Amino acid sequence: MNPALxxxxxxxxxxxxxxxxxxxxxxxxxxxSLLSLVAxxxxxxxxxxxxxxxxHLGGWxxxxxxxxxxxxxxxxxxAFTALIHLLVGLYAARSRHSQTRNTDYWPLSCFxxxxxxxxxxxxxxxxxxxxxELLGLxxxxxxxxxxxxxxxxxxxxLLLSLAASLCYLLGVALLYGRYGVLDSLLLADMLEAxxxxxxxxxxxxLGLMLKAALWPLxxxxxxxxxxxxxxxxxxxxxxxxxxxxxxxxMLWSQVAPVELGRQAGPAMAAAxxxxxxxxxxxxxxxxxxxxxxxxxxxxxxxYALLALGMLLRWGVRELHVALWLFVFAHxxxxxxxxxxxxxxxxxxxxxxxxxxxxxxxxxxxxxxxxAVAGGSLIGLPPSGGFLAKWVLLQPLLLEPSHWPxxxxxxxxxxxxxxxxxxxxxxxxxxxxxxRPDYNPDPVAQWLTLLPALLVWGMALGxxxxxxxxxxxxx
Amino acid sequence: xxxxxxxxxxxxxxxxxxxxxxxxxxKERQEKLRTFLNLTGALVKMxxxxxxxxxxxxxxxxxxxxxxxxxxGLLLKGDALSLQFVSLSSxxxxxxxxxxxxxxxxxxxxxxxxxxxxxxxxxxxxLALAGNLxxxxxxxxxxxxxxxxxxxxxxxxxxxxxxxxxxxxxxxGGAVLLMGVxxxxxxxxxxxxxxxxxxxxxxxxxxxxxxxxSGLAGERDFTLTVAFVLLVAGLGVKAALIPLxxxxxxxxxxxxPVSALLHAVAVVKAGVFGLVRVVYDVYGIESVRELHLNQPxxxxxxxxxxxxxxxxxxxxxxxKRLAYSTVSQVSYIALGVALAGPxxxxxxxAHLVHQGLMKVTLFYCAGNFAETLGVHxxxxxxxxxxxxxxxxxxxxxxxxxxxxxxxxxxxxxKWYLGLGAxxxxxxxxxxILVASALxxxxxxxxxxxxxxxxxxxxxxxxxxxxxxxxxxLGETHWMLLLxxxxxxxxxxxxxxxxxxxxxxxxxxxxxxxxxxxx
Numbered sequence: 002m003n004p005a006l007x008x009x010x011x012x013x014x015x016x017x018x019x020x021x022x023x024x025x026x027x028x029x030x031x032x033x034s035l036l037s038l039v040a041x042x043x044x045x046x047x048x049x050x051x052x053x054x055x056x057h058l059g060g061w062x063x064x065x066x067x068x069x070x071x072x073x074x075x076x077x078x079x080a081f082t083a084l085i086h087l088l089v090g091l092y093a094a095r096s097r098h099s100q101t102r103n104t105d106y107w108p109l110s111c112f113x114x115x116x117x118x119x120x121x122x123x124x125x126x127x128x129x130x131x132x133x134e135l136l137g138l139x140x141x142x143x144x145x146x147x148x149x150x151x152x153x154x155x156x157x158x159l160l161l162s163l164a165a166s167l168c169y170l171l172g173v174a175l176l177y178g179r180y181g182v183l184d185s186l187l188l189a190d191m192l193e194a195x196x197x198x199x200x201x202x203x204x205x206x207l208g209l210m211l212k213a214a215l216w217p218l219x220x221x222x223x224x225x226x227x228x229x230x231x232x233x234x235x236x237x238x239x240x241x242x243x244x245x246x247x248x249x250x251m252l253w254s255q256v257a258p259v260e261l262g263r264q265a266g267p268a269m270a271a272a273x274x275x276x277x278x279x280x281x282x283x284x285x286x287x288x289x290x291x292x293x294x295x296x297x298x299x300x301x302x303x304y305a306l307l308a309l310g311m312l313l314r315w316g317v318r319e320l321h322v323a324l325w326l327f328v329f330a331h332x333x334x335x336x337x338x339x340x341x342x343x344x345x346x347x348x349x350x351x352x353x354x355x356x357x358x359x360x361x362x363x364x365x366x367x368x369x370x371x372a373v374a375g376g377s378l379i380g381l382p383p384s385g386g387f388l389a390k391w392v393l394l395q396p397l398l399l400e401p402s403h404w405p406x407x408x409x410x411x412x413x414x415x416x417x418x419x420x421x422x423x424x425x426x427x428x429x430x431x432x433x434x435x436r437p438d439y440n441p442d443p444v445a446q447w448l449t450l451l452p453a454l455l456v457w458g459m460a461l462g463x464x465x466x467x468x469x470x471x472x473x474x475x
Numbered sequence: 476x477x478x479x480x481x482x483x484x485x486x487x488x489x490x491x492x493x494x495x496x497x498x499x500x501x502k503e504r505q506e507k508l509r510t511f512l513n514l515t516g517a518l519v520k521m522x523x524x525x526x527x528x529x530x531x532x533x534x535x536x537x538x539x540x541x542x543x544x545x546x547x548g549l550l551l552k553g554d555a556l557s558l559q560f561v562s563l564s565s566x567x568x569x570x571x572x573x574x575x576x577x578x579x580x581x582x583x584x585x586x587x588x589x590x591x592x593x594x595x596x597x598x599x600x601x602l603a604l605a606g607n608l609x610x611x612x613x614x615x616x617x618x619x620x621x622x623x624x625x626x627x628x629x630x631x632x633x634x635x636x637x638x639x640x641x642x643x644x645x646x647x648g649g650a651v652l653l654m655g656v657x658x659x660x661x662x663x664x665x666x667x668x669x670x671x672x673x674x675x676x677x678x679x680x681x682x683x684x685x686x687x688x689s690g691l692a693g694e695r696d697f698t699l700t701v702a703f704v705l706l707v708a709g710l711g712v713k714a715a716l717i718p719l720x721x722x723x724x725x726x727x728x729x730x731x732p733v734s735a736l737l738h739a740v741a742v743v744k745a746g747v748f749g750l751v752r753v754v755y756d757v758y759g760i761e762s763v764r765e766l767h768l769n770q771p772x773x774x775x776x777x778x779x780x781x782x783x784x785x786x787x788x789x790x791x792x793x794x795k796r797l798a799y800s801t802v803s804q805v806s807y808i809a810l811g812v813a814l815a816g817p818x819x820x821x822x823x824x825a826h827l828v829h830q831g832l833m834k835v836t837l838f839y840c841a842g843n844f845a846e847t848l849g850v851h852x853x854x855x856x857x858x859x860x861x862x863x864x865x866x867x868x869x870x871x872x873x874x875x876x877x878x879x880x881x882x883x884x885x886x887x888x889k890w891y892l893g894l895g896a897x898x899x900x901x902x903x904x905x906x907i908l909v910a911s912a913l914x915x916x917x918x919x920x921x922x923x924x925x926x927x928x929x930x931x932x933x934x935x936x937x938x939x940x941x942x943x944x945x946x947x948l949g950e951t952h953w954m955l956l957l958x959x960x961x962x963x964x965x966x967x968x969x970x971x972x973x974x975x976x977x978x979x980x981x982x983x984x985x986x987x988x989x990x991x992x993x
Binding site for chain 1: 541542543544545548549584587609612613616617620623624627630635638639642646647649650651653654657658660661694697698
């Protein structure tokens with residue numbers, strides 16, 4: 002079997018089996034994500050040696066068939082998804098505080114993994130609709146695991162997700178009416194910059210931006226991500242918002258006519274800068290730990306949006322690399338940050354940022370994880386976030402006329418430094434005497450550190466990674 | 476071909492990094508083990524630096540590189556300039572470690588303190604050994620991160636506020652520096668630092684040749700100028716050039732060993748060392764002159780010298796006065812760099828070490844006064860020389876050196892700076908030097924007068940921390956006294972023996988010969 006398909010089917014099969022038999026769900030999930038990771042790496046190896054490949058499901062020929070395409074990027078995304086799922090799974094299995102023991106977390110997270118995997122592999126607009134719908138429903142179900150207090154956020158999330166899907170579907174219908182195909186690879190050669198196409202792209206973009214919580218359509222994200230169980234928050238921020246982003250990127254950089262992209266690019270980039278600044282500001286103001294981390298997700302997605310906008314405007318190849326490096330670095334860092342935030346919040350028994358006073362003494366390892374992950378979000382060398390920023394800044398600084406956008410990156414850096422160090426500065430204060438139920442779990446804290454160490458480890462292979470990503474086809 | 480030379484730069488960094496990481500894992504009460512790790516690290520580092528000094532003066536090249544970014548690897552390289560800084564920081568690290576062990580005796584959170592203390596020194600030597608701008612940037616940011624916990628170590632309101640101010644300044648500076656580095660990278664890549672500057676030998680295509688295509692030169696000059704401004708702004712934060720100096724006087728709420736480290740070895744020096752690197756080894760004197768950038772830098776340095784001295788005069792708190800004095804004294808180095816002549820450069824490089832030795836002495840002494848007798852303000856220094864004669868003697872040596880009294884170290888630097896100014900025809904700089912020397916005298920001499928000649932209070936407060944001390948060296952704990960005496964003697968020797976081959980001055984001359992070689 003094709004290793005990419007194996008990477009997709011392993012979590013799917015596990016999820017279905019777990020619906021029948023619940024015993025040892027954690028072990029099965031971890032094993033499945035590990036197998037999926039290995040398969041994804043095999044797929045990655047295959048793609049680098051043989052080049053991209055198309056898989057026809059059910060043996061039909063296009064345009065009727067459902068086609069999967071394995072490219073270097075999709076294989077990398079498969080591996081990334083499996084890796085995050087594995088790391089979060091390890092934490093969820095161990096920690097007393099993850100609110101995920103013996104619940105529906107395990108099958109749902111496997112479903113989530115499988116839907117994301119099929120998203121990376123699909124090329125068909127309608128397929129994407131179905132998958133996005135599945136992804137949204139799974140995510141809402143996961144959020145509501147936190148109990149009744151999260152139901153309101155979950156419900157809002159559900160409504161907005163459905164509205165976004167409808168927007169997306171409307172655009173897809175318009176495109177189908179105009180061109181008669183839904184496969185993005187076929188559409189790429191056909192699209193013209195006419196009125197219908199513009200309208201279709203606009204509604205699709207709005208729908209996807211709402212789903213990916215891109216500024217200014219991000220307001221649903223902080224309550225949903227902050228209210229979810231800790232492990233779920235990590236999965237949502239690290240992975241789920243990247244799904245619609247991927248579709249947006251495919252649509253604009255591969256399918257949409259170049260001149261439309263050139264027009265839309267600056268608007269997207271401006272939205273990206275606005276996200277960096279305004280969500281960064283909100284993260285500095287919010288009184289709650291997990292809401293701070295959630296706002297940071299909105300802000301960091303601004304980097305991706307900035308890279309995408311500039312990519313459409315100038316068509317510089319390096320910006321593909323920058324965008325996806327941001328996605329990988331953010332995914333790892335944010336997983337670590339959410340897990341650390343959740344672990345600290347539960348150990349210290351308060352959701353307030355002010356409860357982190359003296360956290361370097363009471364929950365040292367988790368606080369260290371938060372700081373290390375934060376360093377990558379700020380983009381301090383030598384972290385994954387720094388690699389991404391380095392690649393992003395090069396084209397921005399190449400021409401004096403592009404320099405104002407580099408100022409946007411500078412502002413984003415300062416904003417992220419502000420909210421990360423807001424927490425760090427507090428944690429170096431003297432700790433108040435611990436509460437009577439204070440009972441830290443060092444192993445769980447170390448597990449929160451693992452993804453953050455990996456994101457700093459990205460720097461070790463930085464040169465290879467950047468050169469490889471610049472060389473592959475997008 | 477010797478095969479072990481690549482290991483040495485890495486080993487110098489690891490000799491403090493590994494003890495630092497081990498110390499983090501220690502329990503608070505494992506005092507002996509912690510002290511052992513600290514001192515072993517410091518001594519091993521000194522030995523390794525000694526080997527490297529011997530090697531570099533015999534022309535051996537020490538190079539360690541790892542791939543990191545396309546066109547900009549992680550490169551550690553031991554050259555003459557980096558060794559000037561590495562030797563200073565490794566010697567002073569040993570002294571400051573001893574001092575800090577005595578100073579922090581029985582205080583809370585010492586494992587955390589010494590852990591970050593070691594990280595801070597690792598970042599400093601890494602920054603000194605950095606062989607290109609990317610590596611320099613990396614350690615520059617790590618230094619910010621490692622020093623923040625030290626600044627806020629006391630956990631008081633004032634300490635936390637100072638820590639926040641410190642972060643705002645240094646992180647913004649780091650971000651601006653990053654912009655400058657990337658801008659330069661898009662223009663010319665990130666080659667190794669080259670004596671004489673890698674930009675001087677490059678044309679607008681980025682090729683090394685002497686023919687410059689005039690059409691593109693205008694835009695290239697503009698880019699290079701902007702990059703220079705960004706780099707200087709980023710480095711100027713740590714180097715405390717006005718108007719970017721605001722964090723330094725606030726940061727003096729940190730414990731005395733931290734202040735000593737910040738002012739003499741690590742942070743401020745890192746900024747000004749970066750300036751030296753950028754002007755000499757990235758742009759090169761030629762390019763800086765062609766772009767007309769040295770003159771504004773010169774004015775900025777001169778203004779900082781005068782401003783710092785005037786503000787120091789106003790301070791009634793001893794450590795604050797010393798802090799503003801640092802603002803002024805460190806700019807001597809920037810001044811020497813901006814004068815862009817060989818003699819001034821010699822003076823600047825010698826002052827890099829001299830200022831470190833003198834300022835560290837002064838901060839040790841200020842810490843001794845505060846810890847032993849609770850004296851924080853200048854008024855409290857009346858007659859303190861009778862109660863603590865050795866500390867006061869060390870203080871006097873440091874202060875006289877700062878003023879520039881021959882034959883102390885400060886005199887040597889100022890002499891060369893003055894000669895250098897005359898050499899390049901910037902005679903007005905002499906006026907700045909004289910004015911600054913007068914101002915230095917105006918804020919240091921009263922302290923010396925008070926210490927030795929003013930009438931002491933009727934009774935000194937009981938020494939609570941160390942009631943039973945050695946009768947001969949009994950004015951304070953020996954771990955506080957010895958480092959102060961040691962560095963005071965070093966600063967005396969650096970001046971007296973400036974003609975020897977091993978003096979900071981001679982080493983500065985060696986660097987300058989290489990930088991200004993045709």
